[in-house]
Amino acid sequence: MLRQTAILGLAALAAAQVSEDFENGLDESAWPTYALDCNQGGSVTLDSSDAHSGSNSVRVDGAGGYCGHIFFGTTNVPSGDIYVRTWLKADKALTDSHVSFITMPDSSLGDKKHLRIGGQSSILMYNRESDDATLPDLSPDGIAASKALPAGSWQCFEYHLGTDGTFETWLNNATIPALTVTSGSDNPNAGQWTRSSYVPKIQGIYFGWESYGGDINTFWYDDIEVSSSRVGC
Numbered sequence: 001m002l003r004q005t006a007i008l009g010l011a012a013l014a015a016a017q018v019s020e021d022f023e024n025g026l027d028e029s030a031w032p033t034y035a036l037d038c039n040q041g042g043s044v045t046l047d048s049s050d051a052h053s054g055s056n057s058v059r060v061d062g063a064g065g066y067c068g069h070i071f072f073g074t075t076n077v078p079s080g081d082i083y084v085r086t087w088l089k090a091d092k093a094l095t096d097s098h099v100s101f102i103t104m105p106d107s108s109l110g111d112k113k114h115l116r117i118g119g120q121s122s123i124l125m126y127n128r129e130s131d132d133a134t135l136p137d138l139s140p141d142g143i144a145a146s147k148a149l150p151a152g153s154w155q156c157f158e159y160h161l162g163t164d165g166t167f168e169t170w171l172n173n174a175t176i177p178a179l180t181v182t183s184g185s186d187n188p189n190a191g192q193w194t195r196s197s198y199v200p201k202i203q204g205i206y207f208g209w210e211s212y213g214g215d216i217n218t219f220w221y222d223d224i225e226v227s228s229s230r231v232g233c
Helices: 002-015 140-145
Strands: 016-020 043-047 057-062 070-074 082-090 099-105 114-120 123-128 133-135 155-161 167-171 205-211 217-227
Touching: 043 070, 057 070, 082 099, 082 205, 123 167, 205 217
Parallel strands: 057 205
Antiparallel strands: 016 217, 043 057, 057 217, 070 205, 082 155, 082 217, 099 114, 099 205, 114 123, 123 133, 155 167
């Protein structure tokens, strides 16, 4: 049994491209900050006063406006299917304004263009920077079909980017159908997203804050996993 447990543990480690709980601190060479074009007021720090597990997490204080953005992240990304799991905590609830808390440089969209995860209309959504398409559509039905991100407590957020254009998203292990596009799914709120064939080519995964209006927020991130298979909560 001990040998089987050890083998399973090694298999889990082998499957994870990145596994980080920040208990040994924030290694800025492995987790560099990212603020394209400008950085006016945002900060990334190790926080030993709040964590999902253990003692440490990474705190991102985001300022208002585009240049108030700041992220930290990794370019250690699987070459095939990409699964990302992070525990996160938002100080404030998402508002009607457009914001991002995960950004990913995407070479399929062009130079300095990103696939972004964040919120607008107080719900979780994806945003494609090249054409500003959103998943879900920001129609009344699309907004109602997504989920809000609870504030003030730790949440498990996961997503999957497939080599066939698949998008899957989970909040606390529950699928968010509005943020799902697969060959076997029927998402009536994905009209904008599916108007063109889109397969992302992610160059990095960065966690933080970017506001396209005046919203200011603080996010904490902990227990981050980047893998070629789903990790779960």
